[in-house]
Amino acid sequence: MDRAWEEAVSGNPYLFDGPMVACMGWERQKRELVLSWARATYRYRALRGIRGVNGWTPGSVFVTVLQPTHDGELVVGRESATTSAPGRWQLPGGVAEPPEAGAALDLSALGRHATRELAEETGIDVKPEDLTLWGVTRGNIGNVGVHFLAPRLPVALVRESHAALVASSAAQGPGPELDRLTSVRSAAQVTGLGRYVDYLPDVVRRYVRAAR
DSSP: OHHHHHHHHHHOTTOOOOEEEEEEEEEEETTEEEEEEEEEEGGGGGGGGSTTOTTTOOEEEEEEEEOBBTTSOEEEEEEOTTSSSTTOEEOSEEEOOOOOTTOOOSHHHHHHHHHHHHHHHHOOOOOGGGOEEEEEEEOTTSOEEEEEEOOOBOHHHHHHHHHHHHHHHHHHSSOOSEEEEEEESSHHHHHTTSSBOTTHHHHHHHHHHHHO
16 A cells, blocks of 8 residues: 555655545435544555455545535536646535544534635635535445535636635645636536546536426
8 A cells, every 4th residue: 555655646746645534334324324434544545556455445535515606507626736636627625534533523524624625625615504415425436425505606706716716825835726617507518528526427417407
């Protein structure tokens, strides 16, 4: 694992072995979905590229925010060159971080993390209590996404918030994690963007269907 991680870092020096929440399983209990998780770091992701270990390599727990615009579209962003997947399109969000010792990793904690990710990647500030749980997805490699829905905003405000974030970030460092934002209203528009995370077309399709 360590050798594979070092090789990955040599190819992308922006990779960071920070803390993450690994998903160890999930089960339905009546009307609830219960996730089992463990503390890990990003180097565990390198196990996915080692032959023979994919059967037990844990996925990650991540959060996203569905940020709708007043015209019924969803905001998506392109990961910048300073991320682990440059050029890939996704919803604003990121891998969840383990809570402090003694604190719970529950829906409230995930919602707070989602608002931080939204602010850091788009410049849009919302309160955790303004988010509602929208859905949960499971990806092709075992990643579990917890998706929250934010209140609608004007497209102009979204663009202004991101432009201000880009300007301030560029003055302080490499810039924001999402270097470009756009809005989509169909899965076909998602697939036309280029590379994208596995959950994105289905989430957009389901959101548009429900909105109608």
